[in-house]
Amino acid sequence: LSDEVALGPGAEFDTIRALLARWGARAIGVGDDAATLSVARGDQLVVSVDSAVERRHFRPEWSTPREIGYRAVVAALSDLAAMAAIPTGILLAITLPDAWRAKLDELADGIAEGADTVRAPIIGGNMSGGTELAITTTVLGSAFAPLRRGGARVGDSVYVTGVLGGPAAALRSLEAGHGVGAHHERLKFPCPRVHEARWLAERGATAAIDISDGFIADLRHVAAASRVTIDVVGASVPHVDEVTLNTALSGGEEYELIVTTARAFDVEEFRARFGLLLTQVGRVTDGERAEVTLDGARVANISGHDHFSR
Amino acid sequence: LSDEVALGPGAEFDTIRALLARWGARAIGVGDDAATLSVARGDQLVVSVDSAVERRHFRPEWSTPREIGYRAVVAALSDLAAMAAIPTGILLAITLPDAWRAKLDELADGIAEGADTVRAPIIGGNMSGGTELAITTTVLGSAFAPLRRGGARVGDSVYVTGVLGGPAAALRSLEAGHGVGAHHERLKFPCPRVHEARWLAERGATAAIDISDGFIADLRHVAAASRVTIDVVGASVPHVDEVTLNTALSGGEEYELIVTTARAFDVEEFRARFGLLLTQVGRVTDGERAEVTLDGARVANISGHDHFSR
Numbered sequence: 001l002s003d004e005v006a007l008g009p010g011a012e013f014d015t016i017r018a019l020l021a022r023w024g025a026r027a028i029g030v031g032d033d034a035a036t037l038s039v040a041r042g043d044q045l046v047v048s049v050d051s052a053v054e055r056r057h058f059r060p061e062w063s064t065p066r067e068i069g070y071r072a073v074v075a076a077l078s079d080l081a082a083m084a085a086i087p088t089g090i091l092l093a094i095t096l097p098d099a100w101r102a103k104l105d106e107l108a109d110g111i112a113e114g115a116d117t118v119r120a121p122i123i124g125g126n127m128s129g130g131t132e133l134a135i136t137t138t139v140l141g142s143a144f145a146p147l148r149r150g151g152a153r154v155g156d157s158v159y160v161t162g163v164l165g166g167p168a169a170a171l172r173s174l175e176a177g178h179g180v181g182a183h184h185e186r187l188k189f190p191c192p193r194v195h196e197a198r199w200l201a202e203r204g205a206t207a208a209i210d211i212s213d214g215f216i217a218d219l220r221h222v223a224a225a226s227r228v229t230i231d232v233v234g235a236s237v238p239h240v241d242e243v244t245l246n247t248a249l250s251g252g253e254e255y256e257l258i259v260t261t262a263r264a265f266d267v268e269e270f271r272a273r274f275g276l277l278l279t280q281v282g283r284v285t286d287g288e289r290a291e292v293t294l295d296g297a298r299v300a301n302i303s304g305h306d307h308f309s310r
Numbered sequence: 311l312s313d314e315v316a317l318g319p320g321a322e323f324d325t326i327r328a329l330l331a332r333w334g335a336r337a338i339g340v341g342d343d344a345a346t347l348s349v350a351r352g353d354q355l356v357v358s359v360d361s362a363v364e365r366r367h368f369r370p371e372w373s374t375p376r377e378i379g380y381r382a383v384v385a386a387l388s389d390l391a392a393m394a395a396i397p398t399g400i401l402l403a404i405t406l407p408d409a410w411r412a413k414l415d416e417l418a419d420g421i422a423e424g425a426d427t428v429r430a431p432i433i434g435g436n437m438s439g440g441t442e443l444a445i446t447t448t449v450l451g452s453a454f455a456p457l458r459r460g461g462a463r464v465g466d467s468v469y470v471t472g473v474l475g476g477p478a479a480a481l482r483s484l485e486a487g488h489g490v491g492a493h494h495e496r497l498k499f500p501c502p503r504v505h506e507a508r509w510l511a512e513r514g515a516t517a518a519i520d521i522s523d524g525f526i527a528d529l530r531h532v533a534a535a536s537r538v539t540i541d542v543v544g545a546s547v548p549h550v551d552e553v554t555l556n557t558a559l560s561g562g563e564e565y566e567l568i569v570t571t572a573r574a575f576d577v578e579e580f581r582a583r584f585g586l587l588l589t590q591v592g593r594v595t596d597g598e599r600a601e602v603t604l605d606g607a608r609v610a611n612i613s614g615h616d617h618f619s620r
Contacts, residue, residue: 031535032458033392033519034358034451039349047357047433048344049401049448053440082343091359093403093446123357126446130363136403136436136446138359141344148342209343225341 015096015104015127022108026115027122035124037089039142046085046141050076054132062174065103067188069110069135071253075212076137077118077192078255082210083148084201085141087120087194092137095130111135118194147197149225151207152260158230158282159265160237161196161256164215168251169242183240190255196274197257204263211254216299219258219292226260229287234295236281249294260284325406325414325437332418336425337432345434347399349452356395356451360386364442372484375413377498379420379445381563385522386447387428387502388565392520393458394511395451397430397504402447405440421445428504457507459535461517462570468540468592469575471506471566474525475549478561482553493550500565506584507567514573521564526609529568529602536570539597544605546591559604570594 020027029035039045052058052072063071073090080087092111096104115122120139152158166186173181180187197208207226209218215237223230232249239248270278292299330337339345349355362368362382373381383400390397402421406414425432430449462468476496483491490497507518517536519528525547533540542559549558580588602609 032456032460033389034356034395034449034456036354036356036393036453036456039355041351044346045349045355045450046344046346047399047401047448047450049403049434049436049446051403051405051436051438051446053405053438055441056439079343083346085344089357091357091448093359093361095361095363095444124359126359126361128361128363128444129366130444131365131442132440134405134438134440134444136359136361138357138401138448139344140355140357143346146342146344146346150342 012127018104019108022105023112023122026112029123035089035091037123037140043142043144044146046080046083046143046146047138048076048079049136049138050079051134051136053134065106066110066113069107070114070189072135073111073114073137074117074190074192074255076139077114077194078210078212080139080141081192081194081197082208082257083141083143083146084197084205084208085143085146086198087118087139087141089123089140090115090120090137091123092125092135094125095128095132095134097129097131097133100133117192145201147201147205147208149207149209149222152222152226152228152230152284153206153262154228154284154286156206156260156262156284157264157280158232158284159259159261159278160215160281161193161278162254162276163238163240164254164256165239165243165248165251167253168247169240172243187253190253192255193257196276199270199273200257200259200265203265204261205259206261208257208259211256211258212252214250214252215254215258216249216292222258222260223290223292227290228284229289229291229293230282231285231293231296232282236279238277238279322437328414329418332415333422333432336422339433345399345401347433347450353452353454354456356390356393356453356456357448358386358389359446359448360389361444361446363444375416376420376423379417380424380499382445383421383424383447384427384500384502384565386449387424387504388520388522390449390451391502391504391507392518392567393451393453393456394507394515394518395453395456396508397428397449397451399433399450400425400430400447401433402435402445404435405438405442405444407439407441407443410443427502455511457511457515457518459517459519459532462532462536462538462540462594463516463572464538464594464596466516466570466572466594467574467590468542468594469569469571469588470525470547470591471503471588472564472586473548473550474564474566475553475558475561477563478557479550479552497563500563502565503567506586509580509583510567510569510575513575514571515569516571518567518569521566521568522562524560524562525564525568526559526602532568532570533600533602537600538594539599539601539603540592541595541603541606542592546589548587548589
């Protein structure tokens with residue numbers, strides 16, 4: 001327990017002290033009404049908030065407390081990656097039902113592991129009672145030139161990181177009662193693509209988004225924000241063998257990145273650096289509407305992933 | 311609906327669009343994976359998160375949706391006031407049960423009015439389903455020298471803003487079935503003391519906290535963080551006639567400020583400026599323990615307020 005953390009008495013504060021003890025040196029500066037953070041001169045502060053709610057975003061029977069804590073943090077960090085920001089701090093607002101109190105240490109460990117993926121300190125938070133577990137994560141980061149959804153231009157190439165469909169395959173296996181299967185890690189412990197995003201931004205990415213709802217659903221946000229048509233070549237999209245292309249294109253919780261660029265990325269250098277595929281999967285064209293087409297046909301029937309609880 | 315907000319299709323995004331339409335020009339820059347914000351050169355970013363959970367922090371039968379939205383935002387802003395920070399942006403993570411969907415406009419109006427108290431823009435957020443309404447507010451601010459709890463020194467004077475006990479009196483009236491009574495506004499529409507805090511910080515405040523749990527409970531945090539004993543003179547604490555001193559000292563949700571200072575504040579100038587009392591109520595002494603005493607006796611039996619739902 002840090003010297004900085006000197007809270008008055010009270011059950012709520014005992015819970016906070018227990019969390020902080022578990023987090024150790026990962027939690028810094030906690031104990032004031034608010035946290036403080038320096039932003040590098042010239043950089044923009046980048047901030048996002050994301051909630052993981054019991055039965056909406058996770059099922060207790062499918063996820064351990066450690067996985068729930070980890071994924072809550074990583075889902076939020078993935079939004080910073082999409083902006084090519086360097087994470088600098090995390091705040092956690094936890095609604096903790098009494099029934100979950102015995103699991104607090106495991107949740108805390110998962111949260112800490114999520115923070116560790118980017119070495120960001122936990123700088124504040126809030127504890128509340130409630131009837132359903134909810135972890136709302138606020139992530140703060142810093143970027144000189146944040147990547148946005150609206151920067152795609154006609155003629156740009158569209159790339160995606162990684163191999164899609166792993167989380168969907170694992171989820172399908174779970175739903176079928178076969179356990180989580182071969183793509184366990186991709187579903188349970190996804191990595192926020194923070195370093196990959198910085199690499200891409202430094203090499204001319206014009207727009208980016210992370211895949212949380214599904215490749216097509218998220219690409220549509222890019223098309224809408226950039227007011228362009230984006231043509232996807234289905235055969236070029238890398239996906240795992242266990243699922244069809246359509247499943248891979250609609251599955252959520254991927255936390256891979258979609259990026260556009262006017263140049264070509266050196267995909268071999270990317271693969272060597274990160275051990276991850278980077279694949280060109282489409283182009284930005286001068287369509288009449290802001291939309292996504294797949295192999296030339298307008299995509300209307302692939303719905304976005306409705307989170308883990310679907 | 312701002313030109314900047316161009317989201318793809320989907321029910322979740324329809325809800326977000328409805329919120330944004332309601333907020334109008336108050337919501338800026340929403341529609342990317344994260345929001346961006348500039349921090350004035352030399353300033354620290356100050357950030358806090360606070361949750362308002364159904365039946366824990368509010369009762370639907372006692373509070374209108376507008377009040378719930380307003381208070382959720384103001385409770386968070388009050389933490390920025392305690393740090394003497396200027397609010398610069400607000401993010402809202404809302405867990406919205408289906409039963410609350412019809413009340414979204416009213417909630418949004420209350421949230422907007424809360425943001426209006428300090429003219430801070432709404433720069434981001436998150437929508438989720440769930441079984442209980444929860445509003446988690448992240449507030450961002452900027453301060454050159456943030457006030458902290460740990461800055462009180464032996465010999466400092468202790469001041470409090472306003473008149474205590476109004477929220478407790480209103481709550482008691484509600485509980486007795488007499489309606490909310492004379493202190494309606496103090497309970498339902500508290501003001502974050504942002505400008506007052508800046509005034510106090512500029513005139514030598516050494517430590518500050520806002521009263522959310524109760525005067526004594528929150529003063530204990532200052533004593534603990536500053537490692538000092540704080541002596542309170544009971545007769546000097548301004549409180550409303552309807553409640554006893556003990557009730558006024560233990561009632562929460564005040565959102566008034568406790569500040570310490572080595573100098574004396576000009577309480578007349580403060581009153582003229584803000585139309586609000588500023589009263590010296592105690593001193594920081596060189597006790598053996600970090601604790602609070604009331605009229606010379608150690609305070610152990612006044613418990614902190616357990617939020618609105620007690």
